[in-house]
Amino acid sequence: xxxxxxxxxxxxxxxxxxxxxxxxxxxxxxxxxxxxxxxxxxxxxxxxxxxxxxxxxxxxxxxxxxxxxxxxxxxxxxxxxxxxxxxxxxxxxxxxxxxxxxxxxxxxxxxxxxxxxxxxxxxxxxxxxxxxxxxxx
Amino acid sequence: xxxxxxxxxxxxxxxxxxxxxxxxxxxxxxxxxxxxxxxxxxxxxxxxxxxxxxxxxxxxxxxxxxxxxxxxxxxxxxxxxxxxxxxxxxxxxxxxxxxxxxxxxxxxxxxxxxxxxxxxxxxxxxxxxxxxxxxxxxxxxxxxxxxxxxxxxxxxxxxxxxxxxxxxxxxxxxxxxxxxxxxxxxxxxxxxxxxxxxxxxxxxxxxxxxxxxxxxxxxxxxxxxxxxxxxxxxxxxxxxxxxxxxxxxxxxxxxxxxxxxxxxxxxxxxxxxxxxxxxxxxxxxxxxxxxxxxxxxxxxxxxxxxxxxxxxxxxxxxxxxxxxxxxxxxxxxxxxxxxxxxxxxxxxxxxxxxxxxxxxxxxxxxxxxxxxxxxxxxxxxxxxxxxxxxxxxxxxxxxxxxxxxxxxxxxxxxxxxxxxxxx
Numbered sequence: 001x002x003x004x005x006x007x008x009x010x011x012x013x014x015x016x017x018x019x020x021x022x023x024x025x026x027x028x029x030x031x032x033x034x035x036x037x038x039x040x041x042x043x044x045x046x047x048x049x050x051x052x053x054x055x056x057x058x059x060x061x062x063x064x065x066x067x068x069x070x071x072x073x074x075x076x077x078x079x080x081x082x083x084x085x086x087x088x089x090x091x092x093x094x095x096x097x098x099x100x101x102x103x104x105x106x107x108x109x110x111x112x113x114x115x116x117x118x119x120x121x122x123x124x125x126x127x128x129x130x131x132x133x134x135x136x137x
Numbered sequence: 138x139x140x141x142x143x144x145x146x147x148x149x150x151x152x153x154x155x156x157x158x159x160x161x162x163x164x165x166x167x168x169x170x171x172x173x174x175x176x177x178x179x180x181x182x183x184x185x186x187x188x189x190x191x192x193x194x195x196x197x198x199x200x201x202x203x204x205x206x207x208x209x210x211x212x213x214x215x216x217x218x219x220x221x222x223x224x225x226x227x228x229x230x231x232x233x234x235x236x237x238x239x240x241x242x243x244x245x246x247x248x249x250x251x252x253x254x255x256x257x258x259x260x261x262x263x264x265x266x267x268x269x270x271x272x273x274x275x276x277x278x279x280x281x282x283x284x285x286x287x288x289x290x291x292x293x294x295x296x297x298x299x300x301x302x303x304x305x306x307x308x309x310x311x312x313x314x315x316x317x318x319x320x321x322x323x324x325x326x327x328x329x330x331x332x333x334x335x336x337x338x339x340x341x342x343x344x345x346x347x348x349x350x351x352x353x354x355x356x357x358x359x360x361x362x363x364x365x366x367x368x369x370x371x372x373x374x375x376x377x378x379x380x381x382x383x384x385x386x387x388x389x390x391x392x393x394x395x396x397x398x399x400x401x402x403x404x405x406x407x408x409x410x411x412x413x414x415x416x417x418x419x420x421x422x423x424x425x426x427x428x429x430x431x432x433x434x435x436x437x438x439x440x441x442x443x444x445x446x447x448x449x450x451x452x453x454x455x456x457x458x459x460x461x462x463x464x465x466x467x468x469x470x471x472x473x474x475x476x477x478x479x480x481x482x483x484x485x486x487x488x489x490x491x492x493x494x495x496x497x498x499x500x501x502x503x504x505x506x507x508x509x510x511x512x513x514x515x516x517x518x519x520x521x522x523x524x525x526x527x528x529x530x531x532x533x534x535x536x537x538x539x540x541x542x543x544x545x546x547x548x549x550x551x552x553x554x555x556x557x558x559x560x
Binding site: 002003004005006007008009010011012013014016017018020021024025056057058059060061077119120128130131 | 225226228229231232233234235289291292294295298299300302304305308309311312313314432433434436437438439440441444445446447448449454472473474475483485499515519550551552553
């Protein structure tokens with residue numbers, strides 16, 4: 001009757017070992033005719049080639065969406081997506097929005113109250129009232 | 138209602154019914170004919186009527202076809218290798234994994250074709266996955282054996298499976314952003330993982346033998362001891378025919394997310410993809426790159442080894458250990474308590490061997506605390522580690538490796554005798 005084993009599955013920690021960028025695809029939609037797409041069209045012509053070349057790990061798709069406002073949609077590894085309407089924006093404003101999409105991890109925005117979160121055990125251990133010499137009152 | 142713009146549909150979606158073709162203007166029926174193989178089996182009339190794809194895109198420069206799919210693509214079980222160069226998904230995956238430029242996209246595309254999608258071993262990932270699984274399992278096993286030399290065999294098996302088993306590798310594939318095709322086929326983008334939910338494929342990926350008494354193992358609950366698992370079973374101590382046996386039981390009731398069988402097949406296909414990527418790295422970049430990759434993607438994952446232990450009689454096992462190692466007999470001592478009549482009593486019990494404290498635990502009853510303390514003492518023994526920087530055997534394969542100093546090898550796990558003695 002020796003020791004028996006239980007089942008467990010390892011947990012990944014992105015960035016420890018390898019880092020995988022969480023944004024996997026960005027869809028860019030534009031309209032040839034509408035004025036709100038003016039900046040987007042300029043962005044696609046002038047800035048997108050450089051931005052896409054700098055981020056080979058993101059798949060870029062560009063497709064027309066006639067009679068609609070231009071939009072940039074980021075798709076993330078966790079399966080969620082984040083869409084930003086970029087109507088009437090200048091090309092460099094759109095670049096900022098794309099950087100935002102690139103840097104996001106796809107999760108819902110939430111307030112983090114702790115500076116550090118970790119799945120590791122505390123190095124110090126948890127304080128115990130049953131140990132130590134106690135306090136004389 | 139919006140007008141459908143048929144001319145903007147991609148090629149493969151334009152599957153016309155026989156007779157419906159006349160309704161759509163068809164200037165250059167480029168993909169009119171099926172592949173020669175398919176055509177042979179059909180009569181002329183059938184081939185004409187089932188010509189599936191209509192192409193009206195060539196004359197519209199504003200809306201070029203998304204991708205030029207070769208004419209015979211739809212009849213193939215998996216995408217042609219040369220299409221890998223046009224897939225944006227594949228290029229993105231290559232960059233996301235920071236793979237070396239030595240690994241061509243065609244090889245990466247091949248790692249995404251499971252044996253259940255394409256049974257031809259020159260086009261599926263079986264061979265790469267086989268190389269990959271030996272490498273992953275080797276690196277994981279040597280890491281555990283050197284870093285935790287006292288792990289009992291059962292725990293070692295569970296640990297290797299927890300890090301390098303199908304489920305863990307499935308999570309790795311998911312964390313790489315691998316998407317799978319709804320159904321495998323020659324026309325899908327080569328950047329999708331392709332596997333079949335209906336069949337298992339005939340890939341043999343693990344070493345191991347099927348026992349002569351395999352049929353009766355479950356029927357009569359034959360014993361399958363650790364020694365026989367070492368000899369017969371695969372790297373995780375599982376029977377090599379276990380997957381095929383279990384999948385039969387899991388067929389049937391399928392809900393929104395498929396049945397247990399389809400989930401297992403998906404898990405296995407994703408895991409084999411990860412193994413095939415490792416095999417591809419070995420084929421193109423060599424063993425150092427593989428070691429770095431396995432360390433970065435597989436070994437960096439966290440597995441709590443102390444949560445794997447299940448003790449049936451820890452106090453007896455500890456007593457046996459102390460007898461074996463010539464320690465003094467273990468004695469449990471009460472260190473402190475909140476008071477037995479308090480509302481929530483807590484007892485802190487330490488286990489001592491002579492003057493050495495072997496373990497300590499707190500629990501709401503004396504017996505529970507003593508057993509927990511014995512478990513902690515045993516875990517402290519089993520989880521002895523020479524440290525993070527202990528060298529593993531594969532370190533010696535480096536050119537300028539220093540002289541090998543043998544790692545610590547334990548005499549083996551504690552074997553408790555029968556009987557009913559308690560300390």
